[in-house]
Amino acid sequence: MLPKKMLQKPFKKKILDKSISLLPDTYKEVVPYLGYLLSIPLSSEFEKKxxxxxxxxxxxxxxxxxxxLLLxxxxxxxxxxxxxxxxxxNATSLELLGFIFDFSKPAPLLVVCSSRPDKESLGYQAKRCIRESLGDRFNEIILKPLDAEESSKLADNLLSISELPAKLKDRLLSKAGGNPFYLEEIFRSLIDHGYLVYASGKWKPTPQFSMPDIPDTVQEIxxxxxxxxxxxxxxLLQQASVIGRNFLVHILExxxxxxxxxxxxxxxxxxEFDYIRILTKDxxxxYIFKHPLVQEVVYNSIPKKSRRELHRQIAxxxxxxxHDRLxxxxxxxxxxxxxxxxxxKAIAWLKKAGKRAKERYANDEAIKYYQNLISISDRISSKQSAILLQQESYKALGDILxxxxxxxxxxxxxxxMYRVSKDIVTHSTARRKKANVFFHQSKFDGALNILNEAEEMIREKSPEATLELSEIYLLRGSIYEVRGLSTKAQKEIEMALRLIEKLKPDEQIITITAKGYTKMASIFRGRGDYDQATExxxxxxxxxxxxxxKRGIANTTHQLGIVHHMKGDYKKAIRCNKESLTIVEEIGDKKGIAATSGSLGVMYSYLGDYEKALEYHQKNYKxxxxxxxxxxxxxxCSNLAKIYLMxxxxxxxxxxxxxxxxxSEQIGDKVGMSAALGNLAILFLRINKLDKAExxxxxxERILRELGNKxxxxxxxxxxxxxQLLKKGSIKKALEFTDNALSLAEEIGSKPGMAESYHMYNRIYGSMxxxxxxxxxxxxAVKLLTEVGRIKEVINIYKEYAQMLKDAGETERAGKYMKKAEEIDQKSRES
Structure with a gap:
């Protein structure tokens, strides 16, 4: 056997050389992931990606x-x-194929897929999506069974048998039903059985030829x-079939x-008998079996007991x-x-395969491994081990699904998982995870009810129980936060953090604690308490x-940038986001690169640097x-639209x-739908299409009430x-809507929301x-905005009110507020 390094070296060199030749400027964005896909260790420079x-x-x-690489x-x-x-x-390969098909600019790439018309297969079910993606670049050629004349021609082409009895030929063509593979196999069978011999450059029936039995199916042939x-x-062929459709000769030996x-x-x-062919020598x-059906039939010809023994021997x-590259x-x-x-051994390797598939995001493969583990659990002698295996597998399946x-x-x-488990902590975990599903479905009341049930189960004081209880509080806090109940959310997360402090810190505990602090920061940020959020x-x-x-560091730094942005300190916000961008680019986190680029675009737009903002938003889009x-x-698209609007x-x-x-409508993203509708409304306000804006x-408003996003x-x-204010004569309605806004802002303790409401009252009463x-x-409004550090907004609303007074002929009063705006602006610039 060749040493591991000798086997991997040629592949490693091929990947590197081919990537550099095809993508000389961006090969470092390709090599790490191809190496990972093919399980080839690469240098530390690539592995950190x-x-x-x-x-x-x-x-x-x-x-x-x-x-x-293909393009x-x-x-x-x-x-x-x-x-x-x-x-x-399989599903994983289909997803990769989806990536290959999903490109906006046509390329000289032809992908040919040969397939049976199996309506139950994943490939068939995905065909509609691929057709929609490619449009007129997609073409399907449906091959019908050969008709009688075509089948006869194929038979003549396969074997020149002028003396073959017409009655036998007709029976063969009838049984084939237009299937070329059947015809190939039946003629090989006639040769194998000695009915046909090769002489004088052609095949002919043997002298003692008698009418053979003709099998009904290819498998029977x-x-x-x-x-x-x-x-x-x-x-030998049977043992090879157990290895798989393709098999390494040294294992067979x-x-x-x-x-x-x-x-x-x-x-x-x-x-020579046409059962197998060489697949590769290097x-x-x-070798590979000529056709999957051949391997399947050969495999099924082995008694089950012998098959199980062969599988064990092969493993x-x-x-x-x-042994050195398992x-x-x-x-x-x-x-x-x-x-x-x-x-x-089956359990040990299925667990490893399931975990590995899950880590690779090969979810459908992982599901099969965990389902297999559940099937095997019934065959192991230890009842306790069987229960633990089942609850672990059901948990993994639930997480993946x-x-x-x-x-x-x-x-x-x-x-x-809840049904098979016997201990209280696992019961609680099963319920909490179910509540988390309800949370993702926006079934908040149902999720809270289940969490209350899960919490009631915890009676012991073990580290496992304490950790589980903290997870319950964290999830409940997240639900309250989404519903705009920030005080309740804060209380839950604080209880979770107090519990976690009692546990011996390990990687899991530190990770949960970091996430808890992030949730607390999000609550403070929502209220406009930016100093607490920063802490x-x-x-x-x-x-x-x-x-x-590094992903955690990058994400937190990004969030800090958003806090500085909301305080109006755009330069500090940009510094944080550039620091985050450097990290996500270093580790190859494309989602992170896109999100951080979008944030930088927003921040540059607030500084009035629209060219820079456009550059980052286009990077995000791309x-x-x-x-x-x-x-x-x-x-x-939304961020680009805001630049165009400005x-x-x-x-x-x-x-x-x-x-x-x-x-947003196509993917069912209601938060996105509400944001897009709101932004379109603001656009219609700008161009004075008030009915459309309303x-x-x-x-x-209907979507946000449904989501509970206060x-x-x-x-x-x-x-x-x-x-309503702009629609002259609708002052009463304008005040009612502002009352609603202030009531919600006070309910959730949002200082920016209260400031927004008071500013609207200012505009309404000013117009009156x-x-x-x-x-x-x-x-x-000014007091609240100053408390949360949004000084630029203070300057803007003073200027806006000054302009309103000026338009109303209140020149002296207008000058007073314009002077205040200029003084604050000057102090802001100096600091």
Whole structure:
């Protein structure tokens, strides 16, 4: 056996050389992910691009890397990619294929997929999506069964048998039913059985020819042929079939104890009989069965007991021969041991394969491994071990299905986890995870009820129980936060953090604590308490740095940038986001790069640097589109629209806001829908289409009430108030909407929301020339905005009120407020 490094070196060099030649400027964005996909260790420079990414981002990067490499190859010269037996494609390969198909600019790349018309296969079900994605670049050629004349021609082409009895030929063509593979196999069967011989350059019936029995199916033909070959050859072929459709010769030699010379002769004979063909010679000789049906029939010809024993022998052989690189054979070992009677080894390797698939975001593969573990659990002797295996597998299945958005199936598995488990903490965990699914479905009341049930179960004081209880409080806090109940949310998260402090810190505990601080920061930020938010984000950042978790550091730094942005300190906000961008670019987190670029675009737009803002928003759009993140594409469209709106290009702004709305509706993103509708309403306000603005704001309000998002409802109500204000004579309605906004802001303790409401009162009373009431509300707004550090907004509302007074002829009063604005602006610049 060649040493590991010798086997991997040629592949490593090929990947590097090909990537550099095709993508000389960006090969470093391709090599790490291809190496990971092929389990080839690379230098530390490349490996750190994988180290800090989660499973979803690794999957995205692999897809993007493959697509970019193929497109680069296609642009050098037209490229043909052939996928045989597409009807057997698995979900992971299909997702990668989706990435290849998902590009905006056509390229000279032809992908040919040969497939049976199997309506139950994943490939068939995905065909509609691929057709929609490619449009007129998609073409389907449906091959019908051969008719009688075509079948007869094929038979004549396969074998020139002028003396074949017409009656037999008619029977063969009738049985074939237009299937070319059947015809090929039946003629080979006639040869194997000695009915046909080759003489004088053509095939002819033997002198003692008699009418043979004709099998009904291809499988029966293959089985009949198999019975005709030498017993040693048959045994060898059967053992090869257990290895798989393709098999390495050195593994076959080891399990059969046949020497290399004799093995070469046997394999050459089987190749001549058209059962197998060489797949590759480098770095190891590997054969493949000519057709999947051949391997299937040969495999099924082995008694089940013998098959299980062969699977065990093959697995043990792989463990022995590949002992220094077993990780690369995880899936193969899981397959063979799971089909053997060695249940302990089967469980061990299925767990590894399931975990590995989950880490690679190969969710459908992971599901199969965990389902297999549940099946095996019934066969192990220890009842306690069986229970632990089942609850672990049901938990993993629930987590994967929840991640996929298959919530009904996820709940079913969490319920099964609850049913099979015997300990209280696991019962509680099963319920909490079910509550988390409800949370993602926006079923907040149901989620809270389940969490209360889960909390009631915890009676013990063990570290496991304490950790579980803290997780319950954290989830409950998240639900309250989404519903705008920030005081309740803060209380829950504080209780969670107090509990966690009692536990011995390890990586899991530190991670949960960091996330808890981040949640607290989010609550403070929502209220406008930016100093407290900053403190919490800094605590979270310190913990991520302790773990050297670069994604955590980058995310927290990004959030700190948003806090500085909300305080109006755009330069500090930009510094934080550039620091975050450097980290996410270093670790190859494309989602992070896109999000941070979008934030930088927003910040530059507030500084009035629209060119720089546009550059970052376009970068966000390009990356989001590249990785297939439709929500990200929609968000980037919204940000681009805001730039166009600021520039006065209302047509482009409306087109981009509408695209954001269309995408949000297509993917069912209600938060996105409310944001897009709200932004379109603001656009209509700008161009004085007040009825249209009101229509869109009322649609926004309905969605936000459904979501229970009180923070955004405050903004919706203040804009509705503005519409009524601009509609002369609708002052009463304007005040009612402002009352609604202030009531919500006070309920959730949002200082920015209260300031927004008081500012609207200022505008309403100012329009009524009730200046004392207008100025009373103006000062309330200024006080709150000053407390939260939003000085630029203070300057703007003073200027706005000064202009209102000036337009009303109150020149002296207007000058007083304009002077205040200028003084604050000057102090701000000096500081």
């Amino acid at each position: 994988i180290k800090y990414l989660d499973a979803e981002n690794v999957k995205i990067q692999i897809g993007v890397a493959l697509r970019n 680069a190859a296609a642009r050098q010269k037209p490229l043909l990619l052939i996928i045989e037996d597409y009807h057997w494609i 293959i089985f009949a042929r198999l019975d005709q070959i030498d017993s040693d050859l048959k045994s 080891y399990i059969t104890k046949i020497d290399s010379l004799m093995m070469s002769l046997y394999l050459a004979t089987l190749e 770095p190891k000789l590997e 043990e052989t792989i463990e022995y021969l590949q 990780d690369e054979f995880t899936e193969m070992l899981a397959h063979h041991y799971s089909h053997s009677n060695d249940y302990n 929840s991640l996929k958005g298959e919530y009904v199936k996820a709940i079913k598995n969490y319920d099964e 919490m984000y800094m605590k979270s950042k310190d913990l991520w740095e302790e773990l050297n978790n 990356i989001s589109e590249e990785i297939g993140d439709r929500r990200g594409v929609g968000s980037a 520039r006065g290009d209302h047509k482009q702004a409306q087109a981009h806001f509408q695209k954001y709305l269309d995408i 229509e869109y704001l009322l649609r926004t 923070q955004l409802l405050i903004t919706a109500y203040t804009y509705l108030a503005e519409v 020339k009730e200046y004392s009431r207008a100025e009373e509300n103006l000062q309330r």
